[in-house]
Amino acid sequence: MFPWLEIGGWLGSALVVLSLTQARVLRFRWLNLIGSLVATTYNAILGIWPFVAMNAAISLINIYWLWRLNRERHDAAVYEVVEVAPDDAYLLHVLRTHAADIATFAPRFVALPEPGEERSAFLVQRGDETVGVVEVRDGGDGSAVVELDWVSKRFRDLTPGEFVYRRSGIFAAKGFARVVVPDAAHGDAAYLRGVGFRPEGPAWVRDVAEHTAG
CATH class of the missing domain: 3.40.630.30 (Gcn5-related N-acetyltransferase (GNAT))
Known part of the structure; x- marks a missing residue:
């Protein structure tokens, strides 16, 4: 395995773990998104498709919530x-x-x-x-x-x-x-x-x- 690939895998895992320590909902979503995208790429390169599917789904969930939070941040109805x-x-x-x-x-x-x-x-x-x-x-x-x-x-x-x-x-x-x-x-x-x-x-x-x- 290429060293840079292994480093990328560890980085993705670290970002996901770091996101879980965040109290701020927006910061949590961004860190979790970046970590899950890195993990998706890492597992795709290795051909580990169940983890590709899982991390891709997590990425989509984070994208949805980031869109919703930013859409609502100036909404007086919320x-x-x-x-x-x-x-x-x-x-x-x-x-x-x-x-x-x-x-x-x-x-x-x-x-x-x-x-x-x-x-x-x-x-x-x-x-x-x-x-x-x-x-x-x-x-x-x-x-x-x-x-x-x-x-x-x-x-x-x-x-x-x-x-x-x-x-x-x-x-x-x-x-x-x-x-x-x-x-x-x-x-x-x-x-x-x-x-x-x-x-x-x-x-x-x-x-x-x-x-x-x-």
Whole structure:
């Protein structure tokens, strides 16, 4: 057997195993697809047809799910935004359950508002699964200041938090003229631009009036 062929076989197997360790559904599908395609090619060269058929079928399944996930990622019919009270019992349960993960993205976030602080909270639902939480506080100048924009690990590559910002009527009804992310991480720039924010100094701003139909 050619050394490169054996290396390819091991690489395909390694990618399939690596895919099973991924929490993110999109990353899992891509790694599994690449691994199964490599395995299909490897077994075809060796003429092991039962494994060719199995890995080819796995590849097709991954292609279907990748197509479906990417088709649905911006589909408002798939994701529902549900407003809840900032002290809602279910919201607090979600925040407690994912506290360690949330702290890596928003280390200064506190689940319960300070006395007198006006805060609005939104759950992003995919069916009966909570895939994201967005919380904003009243900045006092017509600004909704984003305190938390968190997405569960499974759906982090799909950015479902965008559906909160698209429904600008949520913010307009509360009297907000703009939504402000005060200190976005460097890696968030593409996401924020994609949902209508623009940089203003260290902050990112989205004008509500310009997106009332979004």
